[in-house]
Amino acid sequence: MFTRFWVRTYTRGLPGDAGAARLAEIDSDLHEHRDTGAPAVAIVGRTLRGIPADVMWRREERRAMQAASGRLSGFQTLWATATQAWFAPFAVLVGVFNVLMAVAVAVEDDSKMPGQVIGPIVVLALTAALLTGLRLRWRSGEPAAVASEPTVAPSATPVSTRRRVGYVALAVVAVAAVIVGAMSSLYLLAAGVLTLAGVAALARRRSGAPRIHQARTPRTEHVMLADVLIIVGTLPALGMWWLIVPAVLALIVIGGVIGTGPRTRERAAF
Amino acid sequence: MRRKPGALLPLEVSILTAGIDAMRAEEPEFHGFSIAKAIQERDAARRLTAHGTLYKALGRLERGGLLESRWEEPELAAADGRPRRRLYRITGTGAAAVTRALATDDAPRRSYRPGPAMP
Numbered sequence: 001m002f003t004r005f006w007v008r009t010y011t012r013g014l015p016g017d018a019g020a021a022r023l024a025e026i027d028s029d030l031h032e033h034r035d036t037g038a039p040a041v042a043i044v045g046r047t048l049r050g051i052p053a054d055v056m057w058r059r060e061e062r063r064a065m066q067a068a069s070g071r072l073s074g075f076q077t078l079w080a081t082a083t084q085a086w087f088a089p090f091a092v093l094v095g096v097f098n099v100l101m102a103v104a105v106a107v108e109d110d111s112k113m114p115g116q117v118i119g120p121i122v123v124l125a126l127t128a129a130l131l132t133g134l135r136l137r138w139r140s141g142e143p144a145a146v147a148s149e150p151t152v153a154p155s156a157t158p159v160s161t162r163r164r165v166g167y168v169a170l171a172v173v174a175v176a177a178v179i180v181g182a183m184s185s186l187y188l189l190a191a192g193v194l195t196l197a198g199v200a201a202l203a204r205r206r207s208g209a210p211r212i213h214q215a216r217t218p219r220t221e222h223v224m225l226a227d228v229l230i231i232v233g234t235l236p237a238l239g240m241w242w243l244i245v246p247a248v249l250a251l252i253v254i255g256g257v258i259g260t261g262p263r264t265r266e267r268a269a270f
Numbered sequence: 271m272r273r274k275p276g277a278l279l280p281l282e283v284s285i286l287t288a289g290i291d292a293m294r295a296e297e298p299e300f301h302g303f304s305i306a307k308a309i310q311e312r313d314a315a316r317r318l319t320a321h322g323t324l325y326k327a328l329g330r331l332e333r334g335g336l337l338e339s340r341w342e343e344p345e346l347a348a349a350d351g352r353p354r355r356r357l358y359r360i361t362g363t364g365a366a367a368v369t370r371a372l373a374t375d376d377a378p379r380r381s382y383r384p385g386p387a388m389p
Contacts, residue, residue: 046320054322
């Protein structure tokens with residue numbers, strides 16, 4: 001029947017008791033209503049008129065659920081994943097481009113001194129800044145030294161379907177990049193390999209061996225410095241704008257750094 | 271339209287008024303469909319309150335402490351051959367709120383007159 005179908009639809013994914021209670025309550029109501037000899041069209045009409053309120057109720061319930069569990073909304077999770085977990089491999093790739101640039105400048109035959117020496121040094125220093133920034137950012141999400149009593153987590157951390165789909169999509173893109181890159185472009189090949197490595201590392205982090213859980217206290221004092229270092233470290237790649245790929249990757253990294261607020265940073269996996 | 275904090279919507283006043291009527295009839299507990307029926311009769315409305323509107327309002331009133339609810343015993347429902355009912359009861363806070371709403375002009379234009387005891 002339409003009413004039950006609709007109730008099942010809008011209670012899907014809600015915490016067990018809220019959805020089940022609503023379904024049971026509507027079941028009872030339907031029974032009483034049918035007992036009065038009401039035609040089916042009247043019952044369906046009553047359901048249809050309540051759809052806006054049902055949708056609002058579902059939104060409120062989901063919001064309450066997220067607030068209670070501390071989970072981020074779908075968009076926030078997507079943003080956190082896109083900007084935290086995934087910009088790290090891109091940043092590493094930017095670092096690789098920086099090093100290649102430094103080497104290219106150093107070995108170039110018709111370069112003029114002192115640029116041939118100073119240029120690579122500056123670029124390598126900026127690359128070091130980028131990697132240091134990444135390291136600081138990673139440390140800002142590590143458990144604090146003094147933490148509450150550690151507990152052993154279950155061996156498999158639940159991974160949401162949305163995240164699984166994200167991993168699979170990225171893995172597919174990475175494999176495609178490797179295949180296309182092997183035929184024509186070193187950049188695409190490198191990007192594909194690094195993305196695949198990132199996917200594998202993250203998948204391992206989420207479903208691997210038992211982990212010790214401790215209270216997470218982000219070391220926020222280093223986060224701002226880390227962001228500055230990462231952005232500064234992307235400058236050489238931005239300077240290679242004519243190669244397009246390094247500059248695009250650098251922009252992705254900068255967008256990730258700037259777009260990541262404290263809340264998403266705290267909750268993100270990376 | 272944004273509601274004033276603490277103000278009751280017309281449907282909420284209707285529900286609470288029906289709850290008071292139920293108390294007067296010495297049947298202090300009521301269920302969703304009985305409330306929808308009572309409101310329809312009082313308003314002489316052509317249609318029953320929509321499911322979504324009614325149960326959302328009941329939930330809101332319960333969260334606000336104006337109503338309380340419990341599920342009836344399964345044996346009772348099984349004996350009558352029907353699904354279990356969720357039984358609501360108006361609280362002291364709810365009775366005070368509806369009395370206040372009826373006394374002031376915040377009350378809705380219709381459907382809030384305390385009527386005869388609910389069947």
